Amino acid sequence: MTINVTKSFLPPFEEYQEAIKGIWENTWLTNNGPLVRKLENQLKEYLGVQNCLFVGNGTIALQIAIKAMELKGEIITTPFSYCATTTSILWENLKPVFVDIEPETFNINANLIEAAITEKTSAIMATHVYGRPCDVEKIEQIAKKHNLKVIYDGAHCFGATYKGKSVLSYGDVSTCSFHATKVFHTIEGGSVICNDQQLHTKLELYRSFGHRGDDYFSIGINAKNSEFHAAMGLCNLPKVDDIIEKRKIISEKYDSLLNWVKLKRPTQNIPDFKYNYAYYPIILESELKLQEITEALQKENITPRRYFYPSLNKLPYLDFYNSCPVSESYSLRALSLPLYYDLALNDVEHISAIINQTL
Structure with missing residues (x-):
């Protein structure tokens, strides 16, 4: 028998079969279907957050967050993370500026952030490594002092809480991955969480080409996810x-x-x-x-x-x-x-x- 580093949780087959039955009845496969909306509502309730967008994966979540906040120049970030954290910055034509990590938590060392800030810095993007929260209070203090945005790559921290709140509730934007290897998964998928309603609306547009029906509001990309992925999430979330x-x-x-x-x-x-x-x-x-x-x-x-x-x-x-x-x-x-x-x-x-x- 092979023992891999991880193994995806799967709900009982009959449970997933029941969850997707409605897809055959209404033939609504994607484009913000009823299961996607239901999952978003349940995620908001489980995480205790105001807004939650279900997207295609955790990397596109970072990319549309950078784009929606109109970040420019440089983003201070951690070198100890999966490559998607850095490549999302590069993909949006910004420069990652790396700040070393704490020897104890392996998270970005907040005491080193200010020294890396320049006139080109627009944001801090930190990862809650292995699901343990960064020094969110200190990072917020630095961001407010220097008028910077804060994005947390929260791919590891679904289900983790700090001071009675989901770790995903901190920062201007927090993203999560629902990849099959994660504690909670939707096979492929991710989320973008923010408290600002105006930014949430902008992210929602960016997720779906920037338009609703025949009304076009902004640029956008296809960051949507399907009813089949949402069904897997609805089966897994209670567990x-x-x-x-x-x-x-x-x-x-x-x-x-x-x-x-x-x-x-x-x-x-x-x-x-x-x-x-x-x-x-x-x-x-x-x-x-x-x-x-x-x-x-x-x-x-x-x-x-x-x-x-x-x-x-x-x-x-x-x-x-x-x-x-x-x-x-x-x-x-x-x-x-x-x-x-x-x-x-x-x-x-x-x-x-x-x-x-x-x-």
């Missing part, structure tokens, strides 16, 4: 809390078994934070040790993932370089271990034993 609870049990099993004398993991000692157990990352002593452990696991048909690699400030298609020593070091040594809702605890024991023995 999110149970999925998170099972991931918590598995994560705590890793906690108890791994040799922490020779390993490091993200830590975040803040009050009022509820984690969603989105990933299980470890930091090895060296890249060589990471490679040894990866090979040892793969011999047993266990597939971990280098996540995140490389440090985004070192992407080969960039024509500039911002030094980020913490991120550059961590990206060489970061390994995400298998974690999904029905991973057996005896498999966690086996994985942990291989890692400890190799260490």
Whole structure:
């Protein structure tokens, strides 16, 4: 049996079959159909947010957010994230300016942001890495002081809360990915969340070519999602809390078994934070040790993932370089271990034993 780094949750087939039955009855497949609108309403209720747009994926969510806020020049961002965070900035013809990360949380180091601000800076785009929130208070303070917008890439933090609110409720805009590998998924999909009603309306237009019927208001793109994807989301959303609870049990099993004398993991000692157990990352002593452990696991048909690699400030298609020593070091040594809702605890024991023995 192969154990992959993740495994997509699927609802009972009959439940999904029932959810999509209406699509055959009304032949409404896309273009903001009833299931899409129903999912958006349920997401707003679950997350406790005012506005939520269901879009095609988490990357297009970032792109239309940048476009809708009319950002220019430079965006300060993190080098420790998936490449979509950086490429969404480049795609919109802006320059990413990389600020190094905190050694404890792996999130962007808010204490370093102000030094990177120039007259060209228009926004801060930070990632809640592995589902743990950035220093949202400090980032908001800096943004207000310098009249900057704040976008959070919240691809990892669905179901995580801070001070009683969804982590996705912070910032001018927060985006999320509902890709099949996420805690909550719609097969492919994502969302854009913002509190400003005028901006929400603009984002809604941008999602669908900038027009409603024969009335044209603005530029736009096709960022819509289908009724089939929405149906998967409607089946999965009621099960999110149970999925998170099972991931918590598995994560705590890793906690108890791994040799922490020779390993490091993200830590975040803040009050009022509820984690969603989105990933299980470890930091090895060296890249060589990471490679040894990866090979040892793969011999047993266990597939971990280098996540995140490389440090985004070192992407080969960039024509500039911002030094980020913490991120550059961590990206060489970061390994995400298998974690999904029905991973057996005896498999966690086996994985942990291989890692400890190799260490």
